Amino acid sequence: MAGSTLRDVARRAGVSIRTVSNVVNGSVPVSEELRTRVQAALDELDYRPNLVARNLRRGRSGMIALVVPELDVPYFAELAREVITAARAHGYVVMLDQTDGDGERERELLGRESRATMFDGLLLSPLTISAEELRSRTNRVPVVLLGEHIFNGSFHHVAIDNVAAAREATEHLLGLGRRRVAAIGDQPYSTGETAQLRTIGYRQALERAGHAVDEELIVPTQRFHRHLGAQAMEHLLALPEPPDAVFCYNDLLAIGAMRAAARAGVRVPDDIAVVGVDGIQEGQYSSPSLTTVAPDKAEIARTAVGTLLGVIDGSAPPPTETKAPHRLLVRESTVGVGGAGP
Amino acid sequence: MAGSTLRDVARRAGVSIRTVSNVVNGSVPVSEELRTRVQAALDELDYRPNLVARNLRRGRSGMIALVVPELDVPYFAELAREVITAARAHGYVVMLDQTDGDGERERELLGRESRATMFDGLLLSPLTISAEELRSRTNRVPVVLLGEHIFNGSFHHVAIDNVAAAREATEHLLGLGRRRVAAIGDQPYSTGETAQLRTIGYRQALERAGHAVDEELIVPTQRFHRHLGAQAMEHLLALPEPPDAVFCYNDLLAIGAMRAAARAGVRVPDDIAVVGVDGIQEGQYSSPSLTTVAPDKAEIARTAVGTLLGVIDGSAPPPTETKAPHRLLVRESTVGVGGAGP
DNA sequence: TGCGCCTTTTGCAACGATGCAATAGCTGAG
């Protein structure tokens, strides 16, 4: 009862292997008589094509891999969902792997013994790996980068305009009349530049509004997790002159920050307004609900998958830099219960 | 510069294909001289084994698939993380797919043209598909079920003890002196029985404590999402005699319920205590933080992967029913800020 | 010197499918 092959079916139907293959694929015309006979044999033996063999012969696997730092970070989970959906629309399936933001694992993924050759292409959301490294290791596999920008123009890349997103978030806070706006999530020493771009946007907003940047209010965090947001917030609240608003570089930091505020008896948004980035579902149901800059994840996924498939079939232009749309979702964490949106 | 093969390397090194293969695999001894010569050729050509070909020959892919209803449901994302980790420990990688709880998609996954044959095994968290269907469609691929129990003993299955989990959650509420304990999330008409088991546990707790079950307080929901939890809570709060505690069948429902309570000006836990199931990270940082019955996801993943690999290599016993451990994490949503744990 | 034994290296077939080109079978025109 182990998987039957074309040969088994052919033998049973009394035809050649090739004819069975033709029936299965439907590309070549087959006479009505043989078709039914073969079909019967297919059914009786419950034939399932061996996709590994098919892939070998066709030189395509129909699989792409999506590599993210952590799957249990809601942003990546929600993005993964969209990527799977987008890939399915093109008949592709998605392998998921996570690197835990560990450079070793990222490298391993591209190394000699990696499984990368099993996939037609790679969607990569790198955290620590650098540009040259990436290039030297991926001369075979088509790659599209998500989120993190890597400087030299050797890769296709899809992300939101991080500077603009951060600027808009900060301007929103300033527009509400907040005067001491802090920032949580800078990563001045990281290879990834997302955080740095957001810091630039934050500074731009302050400067354009004619405010001085108080370096004390820019709190770096190693990574973008809830507990680090909480720590950072505790630090800010302990300042002699605490902020009245915080721009967090992602929603998890913001949620951690709100939690710390609640614990300290500081009211959001009355005492301190909070805004995040990512537009994760969690922020809709937090108390208060979270104002956030939401990237259009479905659009990011569609663009990334589309570009990757273009690279795979050779129809893609040279590496492009695609900016995906984002928008500010205003909720209770900045405007209170009165003015909240969805 | 398209991928070089064993043949290319062999030609360049002036040896047979087989010898190159031996060097690459290291299983058969190769003389020092040839080894270095071959190694040089490997490096110069940047040889990467074609895993599709290797898999075809070896009859194994080293991949398992994990199929969940929705990847952006935190429980599944967190579980997926653990599964990926557990699989990696055995040298396996994980393909992820989601069915959106759509029976069609679940069936498609197992159907004739499915990619299931590409994987050595399947971890399946089914929502709607029934037992016979599953059995009739998976006579080839090794399968282990996660979460949902399917009655007849034809599949390996890993889950927590849902009755006990629900009972403990409810008992916790009763132990706090709550008298009108509601339940959100029953699914009396669903094929999956998780919800039904939790209802049984809920009833058990009430009955053992000598309370009558008020059917009005059992609110069914189509699925386990935040907004449905919120709806259910609104319904409960509108009752002539609203409950003073709610057992929600998962954390998302609970978070939605807490949100609805907050919006209605009802305090948690003072006016109404809330407990969920799943132990997702989100519940640690909600305000108030969420009391929950947390399954040991890492253990579930390890057991499931271990069992599946056992089925794959034929060393597994007949289908087993494995109960994974769970524990009650008491937090603010039931005991307030004073007695909260992590 | 010759034989057997051990080690290294190799050739061939196979995994299961599909591309290509040739064959078999048929029709209709001349």
Next chain:
DNA sequence: CTCAGCTATTGCATCGTTGCAAAAGGCGCA
């Protein structure tokens, strides 16, 4: 009645790798 021209069917080679078993080479021992 023959032959071109078409369609349905087939055989063979191939994708890149590995299992198997035989060949080649080296060595010690009788």
